Amino acid sequence: MPRAPRQQSCTGCSVERALSLIDGKWKIVILYKLLKGTLRFNELRRLIPGVTQRMLTHQLRELEADGLIVRVVYAQVPPRVEYSLSTRGQSLEPVLLALKQWGDTNLSSQAAKAA
């Protein structure tokens, strides 16, 4: 998506603004994984098959910039970086759960056909 220019006069609707924060192929999944707790970079990578290192970094950076997640770097070797939801990110829980539940009940192969 040529996503919203990250700053838009927002044509009237809070939904659109909300969307601009969580678009991107991986953001919701990342947030969802983080719901269960803090994760390190490579843990996320393993939890989300298909995401590349670059993409993961990118999305995490944007999520951080939007104040949805918190990034903590431990000055160690090997590096240790932990990601967790910010308060704002946690407030997305209802949305994430609603989405998950919808996916589960409406997208299972059976349900999809029954629809």
Place this chain on the structure above:
Amino acid sequence: MPRAPRQQSCTGCSVERALSLIDGKWKIVILYKLLKGTLRFNELRRLIPGVTQRMLTHQLRELEADGLIVRVVYAQVPPRVEYSLSTRGQSLEPVLLALKQWGDTNLSSQAAKAA
């Protein structure tokens, strides 16, 4: 988004599948508008400032293909085409409302700063 190729082996997570149905800059907004009832093409267009005719058509077609909305064409002149949520689309209501509420409470200028 080079969105999910519309058919993916789906690496394990129903959330990802759900996302592939509602990505696109306008889909959620369209669905949200349709929550309140049936709308005609140009009504949608007016309700969603910023969307172009082409985009609206595109997104509506995809939503229809994914079984989230229903398109009814009346053989009249001038043409009359009505869009409404399918049962499946209506089942998205909790998600849409959760998103709207999150947007309202967490993205108002004050809240955004307080975050």
Place this chain on the structure above:
DNA sequence: GCCCATAGTGTCAAAAAGGATACCGTGATG
């Protein structure tokens, strides 16, 4: 000395999404 893991960054190129614009057919309206 060589390889591994961690958490990245940088560059390049492909693919997709989105936007602008012009055009279509029809009947009513002026």
Place this chain on the structure above:
DNA sequence: CATCACGGTATCCTTTTTGACACTATGGGC
């Protein structure tokens, strides 16, 4: 006769997003 509204299509072009791949630093293990 010209124009408008409706619900689109078709085409072209630009911007974004994404993916592939190579490369980095450091300390530990073999």
